[in-house]
Amino acid sequence: MASAAAPTTFSLLHSAASASSSSRVQLSSSLRVRPLTRHLGFRAADPLLAANVAARVAAVRVGKGRRGVVSMAKKSVGDLTAADLKGKKVFVRADLNVPLDDNQNITDDTRIRAAIPTIKYLVENGAKVILSSHLGRPKGVTPKYSLAPLVPRISELLGFPIVKADDSIGPEVEKLVASLPEGGVLLLENVRFYKEEEKNDPEHAKKLASLADLFVNDAFGTAHRAHASTEGVTKYLKPSVAGYLLQKELDYLVGAVSSPKRPFAAIVGGSKVSSKIGVIESLLEKVDILLLGGGMIFTFYKAQGLSVGSSLVEEDKLDLATSLLAKAKEKGVSLLLPSDVVIADKFAPDANSKVVPASAIPDGWMGLDIGPDSVKSFSEALGTTKTIIWNGPMGVFEFDKFAVGTEAIAKKLADLSQQGVTTIIGGGDSVAAVEKVGVANVMSHISTGGGASLELLEGKELPGVLALDEATPVPV
Numbered sequence: 001m002a003s004a005a006a007p008t009t010f011s012l013l014h015s016a017a018s019a020s021s022s023s024r025v026q027l028s029s030s031l032r033v034r035p036l037t038r039h040l041g042f043r044a045a046d047p048l049l050a051a052n053v054a055a056r057v058a059a060v061r062v063g064k065g066r067r068g069v070v071s072m073a074k075k076s077v078g079d080l081t082a083a084d085l086k087g088k089k090v091f092v093r094a095d096l097n098v099p100l101d102d103n104q105n106i107t108d109d110t111r112i113r114a115a116i117p118t119i120k121y122l123v124e125n126g127a128k129v130i131l132s133s134h135l136g137r138p139k140g141v142t143p144k145y146s147l148a149p150l151v152p153r154i155s156e157l158l159g160f161p162i163v164k165a166d167d168s169i170g171p172e173v174e175k176l177v178a179s180l181p182e183g184g185v186l187l188l189e190n191v192r193f194y195k196e197e198e199k200n201d202p203e204h205a206k207k208l209a210s211l212a213d214l215f216v217n218d219a220f221g222t223a224h225r226a227h228a229s230t231e232g233v234t235k236y237l238k239p240s241v242a243g244y245l246l247q248k249e250l251d252y253l254v255g256a257v258s259s260p261k262r263p264f265a266a267i268v269g270g271s272k273v274s275s276k277i278g279v280i281e282s283l284l285e286k287v288d289i290l291l292l293g294g295g296m297i298f299t300f301y302k303a304q305g306l307s308v309g310s311s312l313v314e315e316d317k318l319d320l321a322t323s324l325l326a327k328a329k330e331k332g333v334s335l336l337l338p339s340d341v342v343i344a345d346k347f348a349p350d351a352n353s354k355v356v357p358a359s360a361i362p363d364g365w366m367g368l369d370i371g372p373d374s375v376k377s378f379s380e381a382l383g384t385t386k387t388i389i390w391n392g393p394m395g396v397f398e399f400d401k402f403a404v405g406t407e408a409i410a411k412k413l414a415d416l417s418q419q420g421v422t423t424i425i426g427g428g429d430s431v432a433a434v435e436k437v438g439v440a441n442v443m444s445h446i447s448t449g450g451g452a453s454l455e456l457l458e459g460k461e462l463p464g465v466l467a468l469d470e471a472t473p474v475p476v
C-alpha cells in the first residue's frame with residue numbers, strides 16, 4: 001500500500017539533460033521522492049535509481065520558466081492509496097500487443113509480464129480493474145486480433161482467473177463491469193476493433209471512460225500514440241496517472257540517459273540512417289562515445305569516399321552523414337565506425353561471405369555485419385564506460401551467418417552489466433537480438449517499446465504521458 005502522496009517526476013530527455021548538465025542546479029533537500037523500487041523489481045539500493053530520482057527532483061526545480069525546458073511531473077499509481085482505490089473502477093490501458101504464432105500461441109509474453117505489477121497493486125488495494133489493450137493493427141473486428149488468447153497467461157501470472165469481454169464498450173461490457181468484484185479483473189476486447197480508437201474520437205473516448213472512475217496508463221509501447229484509450233480518456237477520468245511500467249521506462253530512457261554515470265556510450269545500428277537521424281542527433285548531445293553499426297554505416301563510408309559495393313546506401317543522406325561526423329567532432333564525441341565488415345555475395349542466409357577491411361568492399365558484394373576487428377575495438381571502447389544504451393542491430397542478425405557481430409555486442413553488454421555498468425536496450429530488433437542470445441535478464445533495462453522508445457530517445461514528447469495528471473512536489 002502506498003504511503004502519503006509523493007511526486008514522481010518525468011522530464012523529457014532534453015529537459016532533464018539541461019537539468020543534469022547545469023552545475024547551477026542544486027538538488028533540493030525540501031523535496032521528498034519515495035523510492036519506486038518495491039514494485040519494479042530493481043536491485044536493492046540500485047545506484048542508478050538513486051541518480052534518476054535525483055535527476056527527476058532536479059527537473060522539478062528547473063522545469064518551469066527556462067526556455068526549451070519541458071518538465072512532466074506525473075502522478076503515479078503508487079500515489080494512490082487503498083482509500084483512493086478500494087471499490088473504484090480503474091481503467092488500465094496496457095500494451096499487451098504480444099506476438100502470436102499461427103495457432104494463436106503467445107511467442108513472447110514480455111509485455112504481459114511487464115503489465116502485471118500495476119494490475120497487482122490495484123487488485124491488492126481493492127480496485128475493480130478494467131484492463132484494455134490493442135493487438136496488432138486490425139481494420140475493424142478481426143478475430144485473429146482478439147485478446148482471447150491472452151486470458152490464460154494473464155490469469156496465470158496474476159494467480160486468479162480474469163474475465164474477458166467480447167467488446168470494449170456497450171451494454172454487455174457495462175453489465176460485466178457492474179458484476180466485477182473488488183480485486184477482480186475484466187479484460188476488454190481489442191480497443192482497435194473500433195476505428196474511432198486510433199482517430200482519438202472524443203465521443204468514443206467518453207464511452208470508454210464512462211466504464212470507470214479513474215485511469216492508469218501503463219502502455220509505454222503505445223505512449224507515442226494519441227489514441228482514445230491512451231490520451232482521449234484522460235479528458236474524462238480524474239485522476240489519470242502513470243503505471244509502474246511507464247514509470248520504469250521513463251526512469252531509464254529519460255532519467256538514466258540524461259544524467260548518466262560517465263563515460264556514457266550509445267550504440268546505434270539498424271538498417272537506415274534516415275530512420276535514426278533524430279536519435280543520433282539527440283544522443284550526440286549527451287554521449288561520450290558513439291558506436292555505429294548495421295546497414296547505416298555504408299552511407300557514412302560512401303560519404304567518406306569509400307567504395308561500398310552493393311551495400312545498403314541512402315544516396316540522399318550522404319551530406320547528412322558528413323554533417324553528423326562533423327557534429328560528433330565539434331561536440332568532442334568519439335564516433336567509431338566499424339573498421340572491418342562481413343560481406344556477402346547476395347542478401348540471403350546461405351550467401352558466400354568473407355571479412356574485409358571497411359575500405360576494401362569489392363563491387364558486387366554487400367556488407368551484412370560488422371567484422372571481428374570491429375567487435376574487438378567496440379568491446380574495448382565499451383569496456384571503458386559506465387552507461388550504455390543500444391538501439392538497432394549491428395548486422396542482418398536474422399541470418400545466423402551475419403548475426404555474429406550483434407551477438408558479440410549483446411554478450412559484451414551482458415558481461416559489463418554484471419560488472420555494474422548500466423545497460424539499456426532501447427527496443428525493437430535490438431531487444432530481439434538480446435533475447436536470442438539469452439542475456440535479456442542481466443541487462444539493466446529492456447524497453448517494451450519500439451517506436452515509443454525511439455521517439456523518447458529523440459527527445460520527443462509522448463502524448464500518452466503528457467496527458468496524465470501533474471504531480472505536485474511535497475515539501476517535508
Ligand SMILES: Nc1ncnc2c1ncn2[C@@H]1O[C@H](COP(=O)(O)OP(=O)(O)OP(=O)(O)O)[C@@H](O)[C@H]1O
Pocket residue numbers: 269270271272275293294295296312367368369391392393394395396397398427428429430431450451454
Ligand atoms: N548491413 C545491413 N544491411 C541491410 N540490413 C541490415 C544491415 N544491418 C542490419 N540490417 C537490418 O536492420 C533491421 C533493423 O533495423 P531497424 O532500423 O528497424 O532497427 P531497430 O531500431 O532495432 O528496430 P525497430 O524499428 O523495430 O525498433 C534488421 O532487420 C536488420 O536485418
Ligand SMILES: O=C(O)[C@H](O)COP(=O)(O)O
Pocket residue numbers: 095097136137221222225449450451452
Ligand atoms: O508494438 C508497438 O510498437 C506498439 O504496440 C504500438 O503499436 P503500433 O505501432 O501498431 O501503434
